[in-house]
Amino acid sequence: MSTTEIDRQWTTRLRQRATGKLPPEKLLPDTQPTYVASWIYVFGVATLAALIMVIVTGCILAIRGPLWWHGSVYGHFVNSLHLWSVEIFFFTMIVHLWGKFFMAAWRGGRTLTWMTGVVTFLASIATAFTGYASQTNFDSQWITTQAKDGINATGAGAYFNVLNLGQMLMWHIVLLPLAAVVLTALHVLLVRVKGVVPPFAEKVEVHS
Amino acid sequence: MSSKRFRPDVDAPEYHGRYSPYDIIKEGTIAIVLVGLLTIILAIVFGSPDERAITIKTWSNAAPVDFATTALSELNGTSGTAQYGAPYNTASTGQQLGPLQLSKWVGVRIPINTVKDFVISPLRAMPSQPALRDALTQWISASTSTQDAWVANYTKAADKLTFTNSVVTVPAANAGPVPIFINDLTQMARTGALDQALITESGYYTTDYTRPLLFLADGAYLESVATKQHLLGTQWGMMNETGSYPGQAWLWLYSFWYQIPPFNSSWGANADVLVWGLMMLLSALLLLVPFIPGLRSIPRRSRVYRLIWREHYRDQK
Numbered sequence: 366m367s368t369t370e371i372d373r374q375w376t377t378r379l380r381q382r383a384t385g386k387l388p389p390e391k392l393l394p395d396t397q398p399t400y401v402a403s404w405i406y407v408f409g410v411a412t413l414a415a416l417i418m419v420i421v422t423g424c425i426l427a428i429r430g431p432l433w434w435h436g437s438v439y440g441h442f443v444n445s446l447h448l449w450s451v452e453i454f455f456f457t458m459i460v461h462l463w464g465k466f467f468m469a470a471w472r473g474g475r476t477l478t479w480m481t482g483v484v485t486f487l488a489s490i491a492t493a494f495t496g497y498a499s500q501t502n503f504d505s506q507w508i509t510t511q512a513k514d515g516i517n518a519t520g521a522g523a524y525f526n527v528l529n530l531g532q533m534l535m536w537h538i539v540l541l542p543l544a545a546v547v548l549t550a551l552h553v554l555l556v557r558v559k560g561v562v563p564p565f566a567e568k569v570e571v572h573s
Numbered sequence: 574m575s576s577k578r579f580r581p582d583v584d585a586p587e588y589h590g591r592y593s594p595y596d597i598i599k600e601g602t603i604a605i606v607l608v609g610l611l612t613i614i615l616a617i618v619f620g621s622p623d624e625r626a627i628t629i630k631t632w633s634n635a636a637p638v639d640f641a642t643t644a645l646s647e648l649n650g651t652s653g654t655a656q657y658g659a660p661y662n663t664a665s666t667g668q669q670l671g672p673l674q675l676s677k678w679v680g681v682r683i684p685i686n687t688v689k690d691f692v693i694s695p696l697r698a699m700p701s702q703p704a705l706r707d708a709l710t711q712w713i714s715a716s717t718s719t720q721d722a723w724v725a726n727y728t729k730a731a732d733k734l735t736f737t738n739s740v741v742t743v744p745a746a747n748a749g750p751v752p753i754f755i756n757d758l759t760q761m762a763r764t765g766a767l768d769q770a771l772i773t774e775s776g777y778y779t780t781d782y783t784r785p786l787l788f789l790a791d792g793a794y795l796e797s798v799a800t801k802q803h804l805l806g807t808q809w810g811m812m813n814e815t816g817s818y819p820g821q822a823w824l825w826l827y828s829f830w831y832q833i834p835p836f837n838s839s840w841g842a843n844a845d846v847l848v849w850g851l852m853m854l855l856s857a858l859l860l861l862v863p864f865i866p867g868l869r870s871i872p873r874r875s876r877v878y879r880l881i882w883r884e885h886y887r888d889q890k
């Protein structure tokens with residue numbers, strides 16, 4: 366086999382593109398520019414950590430099925446862990462969002478990083494909503510009967526029926542988490558590809 | 574880049590400064606441990622709410638008159654569901670976004686006929702009771718106009734509806750089988766059989782609660798329980814949950830619009846679709862901030878970044 370034939374293989378080309386865009390030292394860097402030293406940078410990582418907690422606790426809730434937590438002390442505690450990791454997730458994500466906004470972190474070819482972030486935010490809201498709809502308790506009865514009017518008014522309610530528990534549960538534990546995780550992975554990889562956005566150039570810099 | 578003009582809100586300056594050691598895996602591990610600990614502490618201290626679901630059984634036992642009145646509204650077509658429009662039926666146009674009748678265009682995709690689905694079909698599922706069986710036969714063999722007249726006669730007297738000695742009574746004349754329907758449906762509800770009938774109308778296995786939830790929401794009882802829990806739309810609604818929990822606090826902006834004019838006044842009839850439209854517009858703006866002149870300059874103009882990168886700028890001096 367000639368080398369050119371190997372070079373032309375899809376596998377080889379995919380590997381070369383991937384390692385070209387994201388060589389190991391960019392994927393897992395051991396240094397960062399000194400400007401990456403503000404407390405605001407903590408929130409991206411904290412969001413990721415909270416997302417992991419949300420998924421782990423959600424997986425434990427999934428083992429025994431959607432009704433288990435009503436009748437088990439341990440189940441109820443896992444539900445509390447799931448709820449509070451979600452609250453932390455949203456808190457850290459929103460601080461992260463506004464932090465990135467005020468850093469204008471889309472600069473220098475990072476628009477896709479920003480946009481995957483916003484879509485993740487919206488997907489997370491939908492995930493949390495379907496979670497409330499899947500609780501099988503008074504909250505889910507009230508929240509869904511209220512929310513149906515908004516969604517029905519847009520026409521989407523005809524296909525996304527918030528009163529259909531099976532449908533909401535499927536979205537909550539399969540479709541939306543999958544979307545959120547894929548989007549988050551893409552988001553974090555994009556950050557690694559592009560590197561952390563440099564500060565705005567100040568006049569000071571020009572003089573010195 | 575050198576040939577193009579440098580746009581400070583779009584392009585990033587090149588960095589020629591120093592780099593410092595940064596242990597990304599260690600930082601991630603610490604973050605997971607700390608977030609995990611915080612989650613455990615919050616879960617232990619605050620727990621989570623879990624109010625039992627209401628059933629039609631609890632409703633009709635706690636508030637039989639409300640239940641019977643709601644059952645009548647399903648029969649005479651005045652209930653929220655009966656008058657809803659798409660996606661349940663064609664009773665009304667539904668909300669409009671300016672000239673756009675979005676829900677009507679999508680059409681009836683979850684057909685609900687409140688007379689048939691909420692009253693007649695459940696009653697037909699009742700084990701054989703001679704009086705009820707005769708009443709149902711009478712109803713089915715009557716013309717629509719006769720049916721309407723019976724229901725209208727019953728409705729006229731319905732403000733005197735009472736529930737005494739476990740029987741629903743209305744001083745109505747010429748109401749045909751309607752008194753039996755309303756009373757028997759109430760009895761059925763109080764045993765829990767109506768919950769079951771509504772849930773299993775579409776088959777043995779089911780995960781769809783559309784019908785029992787719509788029926789519940791047509792009554793006043795569900796809302797009265799929600800009011801006690803401060804969950805009404807005018808109380809910032811569904812972003813809250815029972816008890817003193819933060820709920821879906823991130824929906825604050827969505828809930829906010831419902832609290833202010835014109836959404837809670839002159840635009841009230843179309844508030845849902847208007848608020849949704851507005852939120853979609855705002856979401857699109859957030860998504861497209863990097864492309865929108867003016868909006869994308871806010872970070873640079875506001876100079877909040879001076880605070881974020883203050884050490885960097887101090888080093889530069």
Ligand code: HEM
Nearest residue numbers: 406409410412413462465470478479482483486556561562
């Ligand atoms: C599941 C939700 C999210 C996770 C797990 C997440 C995670 C991260 C992480 C770990 C970083 C790199 C570290 C940092 O700069 O903080 C980052 C960067 C970034 N995030 Fe997010 N993020 C999420 C949502 C969002 C949202 C909602 C936005 C904005 C709308 C956003 C915008 C950005 C931007 C623009 C960067 C690049 C930062 C830079 O170059 O300095 N992210 N994100």
